[in-house]
Amino acid sequence: MAQFKYSNMEKEMEVYGYDTVIKSHCRMCHGGCGVLIYLKNGRIEKIAGDPDCPINHGTLCSKGIGSTQLAYHPDRLTYPVRRVGAKGSGKWERISWDDALETIAEKVLHYRDTFGAESIVPGYGTGRENEAVIYRFANLLGTPNVLTAGHFCYGPRISTTIITCGTNPIVDYENNPKCIMVWGNNVVISNPDCYKGEPFSQALDKGAKLIAIDPRLTRIAARADIWLPLRPGTDTALAFGMLNVIIEEQLYDKDFVENHVYGWEPFVERVNEYPLERVEKITWVPKEKIQKAARLFATTKPAAIQWGVAIEQQVNCADNNRILLALMGITGNIDAKGGQVLFKTPKINNVGRFGAHAMLPREQAEKRLGGERFRLGGNFAIINPKCVWDAILEEKPYPVKMLFLISSNPLMTRGNANEVYRALKAVEFMAVSDFFITPTAELADIVLPAATWLEMDYIADFWKRHGYIFPRRKAVQIGECRSDHEMLNDLGHRVGQGEYWWDTFEGGLDYILEPMGIKWRDFKKMDYLRGEVVYQKYKEKGFSTPTGKFELSSTLLEKWGYDPLPQFREPPEGPISTPELYEEYPYILITGRRIPGFFHSENRQLPWMRELHREPVVEIHPDTAEKEGIGEGDWVIIESPRGKVRQRAKFFEGMDQRIVSAEHAWWFPEKKDPGHGWKESNINILTSNAYEHCDPAMGATHVRTLLCKISPET
């Protein structure tokens, strides 16, 4: 760009007459992108990427730019409200913050004293980086039950990586992996936890080889050197196939295996149970292609696996993660420069310490819902949502009386939406903190107006594993909106936790930074802090696991009563596991492909985002559509044994004709009735949350692969 300087801050201010520019860090998705917020007379006029940020290098995504429309949206809730009609009647009255928090505090104390702290369930969704304060509040209160997406999103990555190698290995894009295997991920659209699409793009432009594992032909798959379009839900088997090739052809890193791995022999025996012929049959992927991909991945150094949440929202959740870790490990790419690095976070009071997990009394921790059933999840303070719905609806094993959902819309985003609705309708008291009165919030008793990332000071990314922390700086105040951190800091005082909170939440930020000897007022003048980067730390210190080794066979899972080795389970519904059902529901439905502009159930009300994608779309192979009498653009009824919804048909040739691909989390804020169309196109009406369909160790709900039939709407 020769004569032009990108994002020329001084010039922008001069040309447009902005009076202020604030450097901050976005949180419209998983966060971390550096941004420049331009203001005039106290109002945000423009958002641009910060070229100095090591995460996004000045680029942004549609959501980041669209943040202004979120902050100033006319429908935004800007003061606390109390419901005055029946649940779901949409009748609200304005109340003061004092009233709202006093009411919530009274309910908290009442339920704690009457039914035990475990009857109160705070929760969050994908989060607004509020996870640390919510866990802190819960642990200090004494409830072991925090309802999050963690059972099937990021939580599995954290728990499986910790038990295998001590922490989450992050792709070292900065040092140019020479081969990237993208597994169930559209990183350039979803920008998943700890990653952005931009460094991935740069690595490809520098010549990295690309392998794509995806049932759908994404643009990543189309650009790939090898694309393996597997049968949905058979990821573990496919990885076994690759391992088979790598072990048989001795393409693994012998020094690493000999000196740093635990459980090699039983692991090899397990791998031998999956010969390529068997894997081909399970996965629909020809064995020659599996061989080719395995050889490319194992012989190109450094190599890395860019994995996505799709592999976690399945019955094989934990084992999918573990088997991909095995691929990274035995090829010698763990903690290797340009491979996947166990980055060190700066010396801070980290998310676990801030979350005050050590403060939860042992007898309360033992009451964690589902803690005995899903012991991997339970040991990481993560619960399966159905356990909460059951405790509300059947009071088993004890009653849950209060929900406090902070940035969460489970009616749209958890399995078996009809059951979620019954539970939210039935719970005695529910408070919600959010930007809008969502379909979930419509069932609340009190709704608090949450601040967006533009309206708060915070230490961005301090929970992540990429080794950076960034200052998020408050740019504006909108109405009476408060950050969840300030809100819980206040509520903490009102329920007797005062000694563990601060006068204002700035004290909490100072606490996070304390081990570095700096305060928020110092940090907010900085661009970022990064932990020391050291490779192959295991050579001196071993891995932070019980054996000190990279655990291919997990001693912790064994201790908790599970198979210590990864194994492949057929998806609970499918041509193999339920052939009779497959006759009636003859298509494999995959759900939740990522759409630019949206973040799960968010952003449908932002005009710039909605213009990108107006309606829920179901992708159908043209041959299948013809067979079912469905035309391009028709409304289609998608039906599973649990219900039916409608989405708009789009012909898509880039997948097997036995597969149908639907979008998730659709509601319609423009529909002004209190339901906002939550049932119309919500794919979770179709999904199952039955315990036997969940990952047995993690408790991940299997929402990504099920059976369906399709027909044109009449």
Add this chain to the structure above:
Amino acid sequence: MKSYALIIDNESCWGCRTCEVACKQEISSPEGVQLIKVLEDGPRIIDGKPEFTFRVNVCQHCDEPACVDVCPEEAIFKRDDNVVILDGEKCIGCELCIDACPYDAIAFDSEKGMAQKCNLCFHRVDNGLNPACADNVCPGHCIYFGDPDIIKREIAEKQARRAKEPSKGRSFII
């Protein structure tokens, strides 16, 4: 006189559509009026090989712009630096340019009753700034602005590094 080029390396486009929103933020065009738009090409299977690309559609600032010729009000004109500008003040909303454009790159703004197209952010360019879509917003780094010779060299180098078959995505050049 210097001439400017906006060149899209479609092969690098992921379809994230950040450029569309960057344009919205800059121009505030009403809903439905998209001056830059990411189109899908495929997926399809060609000779057993899967193909799926995105194609960024935007005014080409043509050498001989059909829209300039058909406009009865002389509301569209080409500057010496090759930027083709549609002057909304002069536009009467006859829509002849929309029909004439071979790239489907002109939209009708029914709120204002006039045509709209990419004016290459001349209000920015004339002040030494990049067009909004080309100001390093693109996470795929596929939108280039500046001296056409330098850009073409940069894209060729990038393609060589990828060491793959020749570009399948068409690169548009002003």
